[in-house]
Amino acid sequence: MLNTLKNRFEQGYRTCDYPKEKPAVFSRYRGKPIIQKDVSNDMVKACANACPQDAIDVDSNKIDMGRCVFCGTCERISNGKFVRFSGDFEISTFRKEHLLTDGDLPALAEHSKQHFKKLFGRSLQLRQVSAGGCNACEADLNVLATPFFDLARFGINFVASPRHADGIVVTGPVSRNMKTALLKTYDAIADPKVVIAVGSCAITGGPFLGSPEITQGLDTILPVDLFIPGCPPHPLTNLHALLTFFK
Amino acid sequence: MTTAFLEILNGEKLSREKIPHLSFHNFQENALDIVKNGGKIVQYFGFQDEDSAMKLMAVLRTDKLLVACCDAKDVYPSLSKTCEPFHMFEREIAEQFGIRPEDHPWLKMVRYHANYRNKPDVFGNDYKEDIPGNYEYYKVEGDEIHEVAVGPVHAGVIEPGHFRFNCIGERVLHLEIQLGYQHRAVENLFYTVQAKRLPILAENIAGDTTIGHSLCMAQAVEALTSVTPDKGAQIIRTIALELERLANHIGDLGALSGDVAFLPPANYFGRLRGDFLNLSLLLCGNRFGKGLVRPGGVCFSLDDDIRATLGERLKELKPQMGHVFELLFSASTVRARFEYCGIVSTDDAEKLGLVGPAGRASGIGYDVRREFSTEYYGKIDIPENKKTSCDVYARARIRYDEILQSINIIQSLIKKPVQTQCVNDSNYNLSASSFVVTLNEAWRGEVSHVMLTDKEGKILRYKVKDPSFHNWMGLAMSLRDTGISDFPLNNKSFNLSYCGFDL
Numbered sequence: 001m002l003n004t005l006k007n008r009f010e011q012g013y014r015t016c017d018y019p020k021e022k023p024a025v026f027s028r029y030r031g032k033p034i035i036q037k038d039v040s041n042d043m044v045k046a047c048a049n050a051c052p053q054d055a056i057d058v059d060s061n062k063i064d065m066g067r068c069v070f071c072g073t074c075e076r077i078s079n080g081k082f083v084r085f086s087g088d089f090e091i092s093t094f095r096k097e098h099l100l101t102d103g104d105l106p107a108l109a110e111h112s113k114q115h116f117k118k119l120f121g122r123s124l125q126l127r128q129v130s131a132g133g134c135n136a137c138e139a140d141l142n143v144l145a146t147p148f149f150d151l152a153r154f155g156i157n158f159v160a161s162p163r164h165a166d167g168i169v170v171t172g173p174v175s176r177n178m179k180t181a182l183l184k185t186y187d188a189i190a191d192p193k194v195v196i197a198v199g200s201c202a203i204t205g206g207p208f209l210g211s212p213e214i215t216q217g218l219d220t221i222l223p224v225d226l227f228i229p230g231c232p233p234h235p236l237t238n239l240h241a242l243l244t245f246f247k
Numbered sequence: 248m249t250t251a252f253l254e255i256l257n258g259e260k261l262s263r264e265k266i267p268h269l270s271f272h273n274f275q276e277n278a279l280d281i282v283k284n285g286g287k288i289v290q291y292f293g294f295q296d297e298d299s300a301m302k303l304m305a306v307l308r309t310d311k312l313l314v315a316c317c318d319a320k321d322v323y324p325s326l327s328k329t330c331e332p333f334h335m336f337e338r339e340i341a342e343q344f345g346i347r348p349e350d351h352p353w354l355k356m357v358r359y360h361a362n363y364r365n366k367p368d369v370f371g372n373d374y375k376e377d378i379p380g381n382y383e384y385y386k387v388e389g390d391e392i393h394e395v396a397v398g399p400v401h402a403g404v405i406e407p408g409h410f411r412f413n414c415i416g417e418r419v420l421h422l423e424i425q426l427g428y429q430h431r432a433v434e435n436l437f438y439t440v441q442a443k444r445l446p447i448l449a450e451n452i453a454g455d456t457t458i459g460h461s462l463c464m465a466q467a468v469e470a471l472t473s474v475t476p477d478k479g480a481q482i483i484r485t486i487a488l489e490l491e492r493l494a495n496h497i498g499d500l501g502a503l504s505g506d507v508a509f510l511p512p513a514n515y516f517g518r519l520r521g522d523f524l525n526l527s528l529l530l531c532g533n534r535f536g537k538g539l540v541r542p543g544g545v546c547f548s549l550d551d552d553i554r555a556t557l558g559e560r561l562k563e564l565k566p567q568m569g570h571v572f573e574l575l576f577s578a579s580t581v582r583a584r585f586e587y588c589g590i591v592s593t594d595d596a597e598k599l600g601l602v603g604p605a606g607r608a609s610g611i612g613y614d615v616r617r618e619f620s621t622e623y624y625g626k627i628d629i630p631e632n633k634k635t636s637c638d639v640y641a642r643a644r645i646r647y648d649e650i651l652q653s654i655n656i657i658q659s660l661i662k663k664p665v666q667t668q669c670v671n672d673s674n675y676n677l678s679a680s681s682f683v684v685t686l687n688e689a690w691r692g693e694v695s696h697v698m699l700t701d702k703e704g705k706i707l708r709y710k711v712k713d714p715s716f717h718n719w720m721g722l723a724m725s726l727r728d729t730g731i732s733d734f735p736l737n738n739k740s741f742n743l744s745y746c747g748f749d750l
Contacts, residue, residue: 003573003577004511004574006570007511007512007515007570007574008511010567010570011514011515011518011567014518025528026525026528026529026532026556028528028529028530028531028532028547028553029528029532029533030532030533030538050443050672051443052441052444052446052447053444053447069447069537070532070533070537070538071537071538072532072538072546076546076671077671085532128404129400130404130405130406131407131428132429132430132431132746133451133454133746134450134452134453134454134455134457134746135406135453135454135455135744135745135746136451136454136457136535136537137454138405138406139454139455139535140534141404142403142404143517143520143521143524145517146514146517146518146521147514147517147518148518148521158403158404160403172429173431175428175429175430175431175749176430177358177359177360177378177379177428177429177430178379178399178407178428178429180377180379181379181399181400181407181428201451206451207444207447207448207451208431208433208436208451210436210439210440211431211432211433211435211436212432213360213430213431213432231537232454232534232535234534
């Protein structure tokens with residue numbers, strides 16, 4: 001007993017103050033990409049060619065965060081002169097096309113559907129379905145339950161049954177073998193319901209683009225309300241998206 | 248023992264013509280001889296040669312690595328029939344290439360996909376239909392038997408898979424685990440995509456084993472391009488692999504605490520795991536180490552300020568870890584649940600070929616870092632970690648030991664400045680007609696990749712093996728005669744990868 005109490009005191013209070021205060025993230029973290037406009041075409045092309053995900057659009061000088069895995073190749077090649085990954089983790093969007101960005105994202109809070117806020121603002125219960133992918137997105141959703149993030153203090157929980165859920169959080173590129181299970185889970189949730197795509201796999205197929213075993217984007221089979229990019233998205237990116245969109 | 252198999256080294260480039268090409272009979276006899284005498288299977292897979300001839304290749308290990316190949320017929324006498332360790336590999340070959348191992352003791356699909364040669368399906372499936380779950384599970388018969396079916400969608404935020412329990416009362420007589428829901432055809436992507444995507448693919452085979460798989464891929468490419476990473480890169484890669492081990496082992500101990508309803512350590516370990524994930528982020532900008540390892544070295548250096556922060560954080564976290572360990576392992580209620588639960592005997596573990604902490608908890612001391620060391624491990628003294636109680640407690644204690652060792656390893660590596668030339672552009676001009684096998688001890692155990700190239704230096708076959716491929720059967724065995732309510736506890740004590748298995 002004494003040991004339990006001693007540990008409790010040592011651990012102290014660890015929950016972050018977000019959204020009141022943004023927690024510090026180590027400087028090498030690659031968040032929102034910022035595009036520098038005045039850069040030579042050759043540089044843009046070099047970055048586009050080197051990008052393993054072909055996420056750079058040469059015509060519009062923009063980067064597609066839905067395909068991007070935030071590996072930092074373009075930043076390294078251009079020495080930060082074309083793309084610079086900032087420490088900003090607030091990068092989610094309500095439309096897929098907004099993920100193609102030069103670093104200027106529409107404010108998520110202003111575009112949240114008002115009836116969602118009314119319905120789910122005080123209590124949001126989510127069912128997570130992992131459909132392909134590498135389990136990193138799931139891991140960084142799971143940590144939202146740890147004391148540092150403590151998602152439950154906002155009235156948001158991950159629940160065991162779709163019957164208890166207001167919406168579905170999908171990770172992974174929706175493998176052929178998971179498609180039916182995913183759609184059945186979606187159907188089992190009562191209307192009105194929300195669909196959230198987490199990670200580049202769910203948004204576009206991500207690292208598995210081109211595989212015949214996957215779906216190239218969750219939005220091709222379900223109506224997606226919220227896109228959370230990253231490979232995987234930082235837990236704070238997830239937290240920001242959920243709080244801003246629903247609270 | 249003389250063998251027709253050729254002795255090779257971990258990560259050694261070999262011209263394909265040097266690999267002994269045996270008759271099937273000879274191949275089978277030699278392979279059985281090695282494995283029945285205690286050898287283990289690192290890789291056993293099929294591939295189509297340039298003239299589309301079907302071949303089989305095996306990489307076995309004793310205290311050395313051994314390789315040989317042979318021509319494959321569409322039907323052949325199963326090796327599993329007399330030698331259990333081959334059983335998963337033969338099922339995989341049957342699924343991938345439509346080759347039937349005659350008299351296989353339990354021939355069923357591994358990942359539910361059509362074979363690559365348009366041959367009739369060995370399992371009689373039509374893949375235009377929804378196949379997963381459309382399968383006659385193993386049934387125990389009797390009036391008092393009941394079945395419990397779980398998945399593919401589970402109650403938590405976890406990966407999909409199907410678990411079928413045959414129980415009498417609370418007691419599990421048999422657990423069948425059927426996976427394949429995460430199948431993304433990763434192996435095939437390795438030879439259809441542009442070379443620049445190889446590191447991204449490797450990082451996403453299993454996100455929690457990003458570094459383990461990335462190292463296998465990078466070492467394979469480095470072998471076939473004759474590139475050697477500098478000493479600094481080797482040290483950074485070693486640190487990254489140990490950070491990965493730390494975060495996962497700590498997370499597992501937290502999950503184990505949660506499953507015996509001891510919530511304080513569950514929460515503390517959960518938080519501490521996050522601290523270690525953040526140390527990977529400190530190093531390379533990603534909590535899972537994505538973006539760090541590339542053929543030729545690493546993309547991020549260990550500058551002195553990063554090194555100092557890493558040292559400070561470890562110094563702060565180490566005693567905290569110690570106190571939470573004490574809290575967990577000194578609780579009699581925890582010991583009562585962990586001890587004698589989910590025993591996998593050393594004999595069973597040998598037959599199943601268990602690797603990593605699961606194998607070490609069952610008395611098999613094998614650790615790639617000790618026996619086929621890569622990167623900087625040759626210069627580090629890794630103790631033999633082995634337990635003999637073969638239960639959940641052993642699997643938890645192995646993690647405890649390895650957590651302390653990993654912290655010490657990192658602390659010793661960051662004492663002096665580490666310098667490396669960061670990789671900007673990797674070389675992918677692979678040697679033609681070559682072979683390489685790479686092994687690394689990731690946190691779950693032996694990860695291994697094989698790369699074969701054709702006459703033009705293109706990848707002809709890329710084979711990936713996650714340790715989970717060996718260990719899932721271990722979980723099934725641990726549940727035999729165990730209460731079904733102990734499934735979560737046993738499951739966490741193995742904590743296997745679905746995506747690493749499903750590929």
